[in-house]
Every structure is written in C-alpha cells, then in structure tokens.
Amino acid sequence: MEAKNFIEDIINEELEGGVVNEVHTRFPPEPNGYLHIGHAKSLCLNFGTAKKYGGKCNLFFDDTNPSKEKTEFVDAIKADIEWLGFKWYEMHYASDFFDDIFELAIKLIKDGKAYVCDLTAEQIRETRGTLTQPGTESPYRNRSVEENLRLFNEMKEGKYADGEKVLRAKIDMASPNINMRDPVIYRVLHATHHRTGDKWCIYPMYDYAHPICDSMQGVTHSLCTLEFEDHRPLYNWVVENTGVAHKPRQIEFARLNIANTVMSKRYLKKLVEEGTVRGWDDPRMPTLTGLRARGIPANALKNFCEAVGVAKANSEIESGYLEHFVREDLNANAERAMAVINPIKVIIENYEGSELLDFDTKPQLEESPTRKITFSKELYISAEDFSDNPPPKFFRLKPEGYVRLKNAYIIKCERVEYDDNGAIAQLICSYLPESKSGSDTSGMKVKGTIQWVDAATCVDVTVKKYDYLLKDAEYSGQDFGERFNPESEKIFVGKAEKYLAECKEGESFQLLRVGYYKTGKENGKTVLHEITSLKDTYKAK
Ligand code: ATP
Numbered sequence: 307m308e309a310k311n312f313i314e315d316i317i318n319e320e321l322e323g324g325v326v327n328e329v330h331t332r333f334p335p336e337p338n339g340y341l342h343i344g345h346a347k348s349l350c351l352n353f354g355t356a357k358k359y360g361g362k363c364n365l366f367f368d369d370t371n372p373s374k375e376k377t378e379f380v381d382a383i384k385a386d387i388e389w390l391g392f393k394w395y396e397m398h399y400a401s402d403f404f405d406d407i408f409e410l411a412i413k414l415i416k417d418g419k420a421y422v423c424d425l426t427a428e429q430i431r432e433t434r435g436t437l438t439q440p441g442t443e444s445p446y447r448n449r450s451v452e453e454n455l456r457l458f459n460e461m462k463e464g465k466y467a468d469g470e471k472v473l474r475a476k477i478d479m480a481s482p483n484i485n486m487r488d489p490v491i492y493r494v495l496h497a498t499h500h501r502t503g504d505k506w507c508i509y510p511m512y513d514y515a516h517p518i519c520d521s522m523q524g525v526t527h528s529l530c531t532l533e534f535e536d537h538r539p540l541y542n543w544v545v546e547n548t549g550v551a552h553k554p555r556q557i558e559f560a561r562l563n564i565a566n567t568v569m570s571k572r573y574l575k576k577l578v579e580e581g582t583v584r585g586w587d588d589p590r591m592p593t594l595t596g597l598r599a600r601g602i603p604a605n606a607l608k609n610f611c612e613a614v615g616v617a618k619a620n621s622e623i624e625s626g627y628l629e630h631f632v633r634e635d636l637n638a639n640a641e642r643a644m645a646v647i648n649p650i651k652v653i654i655e656n657y658e659g660s661e662l663l664d665f666d667t668k669p670q671l672e673e674s675p676t677r678k679i680t681f682s683k684e685l686y687i688s689a690e691d692f693s694d695n696p697p698p699k700f701f702r703l704k705p706e707g708y709v710r711l712k713n714a715y716i717i718k719c720e721r722v723e724y725d726d727n728g729a730i731a732q733l734i735c736s737y738l739p740e741s742k743s744g745s746d747t748s749g750m751k752v753k754g755t756i757q758w759v760d761a762a763t764c765v766d767v768t769v770k771k772y773d774y775l776l777k778d779a780e781y782s783g784q785d786f787g788e789r790f791n792p793e794s795e796k797i798f799v800g801k802a803e804k805y806l807a808e809c810k811e812g813e814s815f816q817l818l819r820v821g822y823y824k825t826g827k828e829n830g831k832t833v834l835h836e837i838t839s840l841k842d843t844y845k846a847k
C-alpha cells in the first residue's frame with residue numbers, strides 16, 4: 307500500500323518485515339474538557355490509519371486524573387466523534403485497567419524496579435538534576451522489597467495523605483533523559499473518580515499507565531503528539547519491565563496549530579468559565595461542538611485534516627485554510643436563499659398585485675431545482691446595495707440607475723425619499739415588465755444583480771457574523787485573555803424569505819451575495835448565523 311506519510315512508511319516496513327500483522331490504533335482523550343480541531347486531526351489520523359490497513363481503532367479514555375475528569379466530558383467526546391462519523395472498535399477507560407496496573411506495580415517492586423519514596427514533590431524536582439547535571443538518588447531508593455510492598459499497600463489502604471508518599475520507577479538518576487530519572491509512577495490522591503468512585507486513593511501516572519493500557523487493548527501503534535517524544539524511552543521501559551505480553555510502539559506526530567485561535571483546553575476552559583464566550587458550544591469556539599454549532603460540515607473538517615497531512619515538525623496553519631474546505635463543501639451542497647442586511651424599502655410604483663417567480667435553489671448543479679418566491683410592489687434590498695453618492699464603478703442601485711433583482715426584473719431608481727433626520731426612508735423605483743428573468747426581451751444590459759425579499763411575505767431576522775476569536779499576537783506569549791477579539795461577534799438586523807424561518811433549524815444555506823449561513827431560533831425569532839463568507843481569501847500554495 308502506498309504510504310502517504312511517515313507513519314504509513316513505518317507501518318509498511320513493519321508489515322513487510324513481519325514485525326506486526328495488523329494495525330490497531332486508539333484515540334486517547336482525557337475527559338477533562340471538550341474536543342477541539344486539534345483532536346480532529348488526531349481522530350482522522352488514528353481512525354484513518356486503521357481503516358486504510360483494514361485494522362481497528364479504539365476509543366480510550368485516559369482517566370487517570372480524577373480531580374479534573376467528568377462524565378459530562380465523556381459524553382460530549384463520544385457525541386463529537388460520532389458527529390465526525392468515526393466508529394470505534396472498542397471503548398475502554400484507563401480505569402478499567404486499574405487492577406492490572408496496580409498488579410504490575412507490585413511486580414516492579416518485587417523485581418526491585420520500583421520503590422516508595424517519601425520526598426515531597428518539590429524535593430523530587432530539586433533532586434532531579436538538569437539537562438547538564440545528573441540527578442541525586444533519593445535516600446529511600448534502596449528500601450527493601452518487603453518494606454516497599456508494605457508501604458505501597460498502605461498507600462493503597464489510605465494510610466497516607468496526598469503527596470506524602472509516591473511510588474517511583476527505579477531507573478537511572480544519571481540518565482541524559484530526565485524522564486528516566488526515577489519517574490513517579492503512582493501518587494496518593496484522595497479524590498472521587500467519576501467511574502471508580504472512592505475505590506482508589508492512589509492513581510497511576512500517565513507515563514506509566516498509558517503503555518500498559520495500550521498493551522492490554524492490543525494496540526500496535528500508539529500515535530501521540532511530539533511533546534511525548536522524550537517520554538518514549540519511558541514508554542518502552544514500562545512495556546519491557548512490566549513484562550506485558552503485547553508490545554505496542556509509540557510514534558509521535560506534529561500537533562495541529564491554527565493562527566488566531568487557541569487550542570489548549572486550559573485556555574478554552576478559561577474563556578468558558580470567565581464568560582468571555584457563551585459556552586463550549588459557542589460558534590466562535592474551535593471546539594468540535596462549537597464548529598458543529600457554527601454549521602461547519604463534518605466532511606469539510608475531515609478534508610481539511612487530510613489536506614494538512616501528518617508531519618514530524620510543528621507548524622501553524624492559516625485559519626483561512628479550514629474555511630476553504632468549508633466553502634468548497636457548502637458551495638457544492640448548500641441550497642441558495644435570499645436575505646438582506648440593514649434593509650431599505652423599495653416601492654415599485656408601476657407594479658400592482660403580486661406574482662410567484664421561480665428561484666434557482668441549486669444553481670451549482672447542471673439542472674437547478676427551483677422554488678416559488680413571491681414578488682410584489684414593496685420589497686427590501688440591503689443598505690449596502692444602494693448609494694445616493696456612488697463611487698465610480700458602483701454597479702448596484704443608485705439614483706437614476708438600473709439593477710437586476712435576482713430571478714426577477716430589472717428596476718430603475720426614480721427617486722429617494724428621506725426621513726426628517728436625513729436618512730434614507732425608501733426608494734421609489736420602476737420595473738421593466740419585459741425584463742423578467744428567463745424571458746427577458748428588454749434588450750437592456752445591466753451590470754449589477756442584487757438579492758431582495760418581498761416585503762409582503764418576508765420575516766424579520768437577526769443576522770450574526772463571526773470573526774476570529776483571537777487577534778494576532780502582538781508579542782509572543784501574550785495572554786489569550788488580552789488577545790480576545792471583541793469584534794468576534796457582530797449583530798445586524800435583516801429581512802429574509804419566510805422559507806428560512808419555516809425550514810428546519812440548523813440548516814445551511816448560501817444566502818446570495820451575503821455568505822454561508824445556518825438557521826436557528828432565539829426566543830422564537832429566526833437567527834441567521836454566519837458559517838463563513840463567500841470569498842475565499844486562502845491562496846493555495
Ligand atoms: P490539550 O492540551 O488541548 O488539553 P491534550 O493533548 O491534553 O490537549 P488529550 O485529551 O490528552 O488532549 O488528547 C487526546 C489526543 O489528541 C492525544 O493523542 C493528543 O496528542 C491529541 N491532540 C491534542 N491536541 C492536538 C493537536 N493540536 N493536534 C494534534 N493532535 C492533538
């Protein structure tokens with residue numbers, strides 16, 4: 307099979323050499339928050355690689371840190387994965403394996419490869435050494451196996467307070483890799499776990515638990531992000547020294563970073579908790595639930611992840627790149643409809659009555675289906691489509707000027723009526739009866755076509771436009787709070803075809819000349835949420 311990244315190169319080599327005979331991956335979130343776009347990349351990689359090789363991919367909840375984890379997050383993570391359309395082979399929790407993980411710690415103690423240490427967290431840090439200096443051995447390093455077994459069991463029985471004792475792997479305090487300098491593998495933590503309740507008051511550390519859980523699940527390739535590269539020797543040490551039967555391999559890949567957005571759960575949580583955004587599902591959030599609320603199609607996100615690819619070095623992607631795939635998907639799939647922003651009334655003085663016109667709902671198809679729209683004497687157009695002081699080359703409506711109303715007629719602006727404040731009150735226009743779209747015999751060529759709605763049948767809507775969550779960083783390390791873009795949400799009044807108020811909530815449309823929008827309701831009123839603009843600012847490299 308042709309490899310499309312370095313991970314597939316490795317797998318191909320292993321399959322050829324008989325090192326492995328199947329591919330089994332896992333997606334390993336910690337249920338301490340909601341998934342974001344970065345996780346989508348990891349999901350696409352783990353599920354995609356398994357699928358390509360006819361293998362399996364598990365969903366694995368890394369729940370070794372009970373103080374931060376919640377069932378709410380577990381449920382949200384599952385819903386997000388299902389939204390992306392991935393089906394896990396089996397679902398496991400690290401907590402399913404707590405008994406095995408404990409027994410393997412006992413084995414390490416019996417083999418003289420782990421010891422109970424009474425140093426405080428701070429003392430452990432201080433004696434760990436630096437990149438240029440070796441660490442110093444703990445005075446508890448040479449406790450007897452019997453004493454270690456007794457103390458470790460006492461830790462488990464709840465005899466010690468949080469932080470009073472830890473279990474450490476006995477590896478090498480002079481190792482050039484600091485992670486190998488007798489890392490802590492178990493800690494005392496009197497916290498209620500969202501699944502095991504108060505059964506345990508000691509919890510294994512990630513670096514120790516993860517390889518064991520991978521092995522127990524039959525994972526062949528444990529794919530993780532680059533910051534774990536330095537932890538790989540410890541991963542391998544745990545696999546070798548606990549003697550687990552099945553030996554998985556850790557491979558690191560680059561994180562996905564996107565400009566003008568934040569991908570760390572810690573900061574996303576802060577935005578939610580401080581009320582800067584309305585919740586994890588705020589449409590400006592880079593969370594999968596936020597993207598779904600925004601109306602981003604799952605397929606667009608997957609195509610984006612695919613296009614970004616898998617690399618060994620970290621980089622930052624322009625946010626326009628994701629929008630490019632969103633537009634590509636919506637342009638092909640979304641129905642068209644009409645709405646106007648900041649409406650101005652248009653009176654067609656020579657038109658009487660009303661009629662039904664054909665509106666092309668999917669002009670992107672070779673044969674567009676049509677839907678009937680109403681046309682009558684009073685209409686609305688967007689404020690930006692009229693100017694009483696037009697710059698050169700203004701091809702929308704202007705005094706004495708002509709414009710085509712989409713799927714309707716050519717109109718001419720005869721005069722402008724102003725209110726007492728000097729603002730435009732309404733436009734008095736005339737129409738050319740023979741210019742009807744589809745049967746135009748007017749012989750008239752007009753440069754501009756604009757969208758409109760019929761005043762008799764349209765509905766009031768709220769239009770919400772979104773911009774990047776964060777402003778550009780002015781200096782590196784600037785706090786995300788300071789970078790929050792107060793203009794990330796802007797609200798406008800609008801008028802829309804009644805069709806948009808009557809259709810299913812959450813449907814996506816291309817609003818002609820306005821953008822891609824999703825329908826919603828707030829307090830019974832129709833809201834149109836911007837998904838993305840019409841224009842592609844992304845230049846493919
Ligand atoms: P965060 O820092 O946002 O909390 P995390 O890495 O702690 O992220 P986990 O729940 O531990 O989040 O991650 C689950 C999986 O998703 C891990 O394999 C992790 O490496 C991967 N992942 C997380 N963020 C990204 C990202 N930006 N790009 C690619 N993969 C990611």
Ligand code: MG
Nearest residue numbers: 335336338571
């Ligand atoms: Mg994490």
